Amino acid sequence: MEDRVHDTARARVPAQTRKVVRHSVRGQVLDALRTALVDGELVPGEVYSGPALGERFGVSATPVREAMQQLALEGAVECLPNRGFRVLVRTARELAELAEVRALLEVPVMLGLARTVAPETWEDLRPAAAATAEAAATGDMAGYAEADRAFHRAVLGLAGNRQLVQVAEDLHRRAQWPLPGAPRVRRADLVADAAEHAALLEALVARDLPVVESLVREHFQGARA
Template identity: 35%
Template sequence: MSQAFKLKQAIEDAVIAGEFVPGDHLDELSLAARFGVSRTPIREALLQLGAEGFIEMRPRRGAMVSVLSAQRLVEMFETMAELEAACGTLAARRLTPEDDRLIEAAHLACVDAAATGDPEIYYGVNRGFHEAIYRASRNAFLSEQALTLHKRLSAYRRVQLRARNRLGQSLAEHAGIVEAIREGNEELAARRLRDHVLVQGERFSDMMLNFAAAAESRSHASQRSVAVEIKRS
């Protein structure tokens, strides 16, 4: 695995963790200092992220975490829902004892995470739950496509968990998905996963409001940091 690819993953993880949000500028010098490398592998990593649409490379403005329009987000979540539904269909048809154990373990991890009431903790294990279902589909290409889009939407999927009562709802939906897959009910597994992933109506509005609040909070924190530095200087 190349250094640039490792850096690409590290930057993705930073976005997923909320350290960068859509609209944030990704400065090569700052990133090089953060990861203790030269600018060359950072530039290569940013080019890879740009090719995937995870960031935007703008002339004379550098790299910026992509900001998606509401229409584009809806389209991407619709596609994500269909990919996950396909994974659920195949998982229900092809479930092995090993994959059954992995899905159960991932679900129990979500139960424990939900008990903390912390959306950030829950998101980390929630991702593992979905990846266990991708694996259980026993279709490597489908799994790759689902995981790629999952990562692309990670910042948005994470922030929607902040909506009131969403953790409990998500956990209940997980239980229904596990049940359908174990029963070998392909149609039900697909429908429950599709409904679980689709973000419509009030849920979409809640997600966008939470996302705007997160971005505003980051902006205020940055302004406070600048003010402190000015006072020190």
């Protein structure tokens, strides 16, 4: 099937994206594009041109191309010389592999933290867990994805290993991109996923290692872990 290149007049660009202000333009465009990926507004398999997206954001094509190049490094898109950027098509197998790698990385770390971190430290993370519940309650997919990453980042940050946090963040972000044609995640599913964060904190406070391991592994198998 031929790639469909979307020009300025008919590009299916993120409908909810607001025009960005001039400071930190590249960063804002990158954030907007990441949100569009999570929301499914950038369609897997489609090709988007820098000028078309730039017109939507109210910026030149340069910061769009720079942001897209970062997304290419993250494995979200591929660069097509003189054409634009194609959103890569994900598969269920890829998501399963990501869940497996995340479990291999994070389960041992979580168990180690459960043995050593004081209960009162885990209490400090309750606002981060609550933020995921608040985002889930509104059905805001992109907002939930960001809050979810922030919670996991806060937990793993207690290990004191910045490289670990960076690698885990990259894997987590990749796991949040939807499959092509997949139905939008229901609010009830987000709420259930968010509830697992609170349950995990309870298990960490109690130093219940079997429950910690079970919750983390099950969480990674969820639709938006």
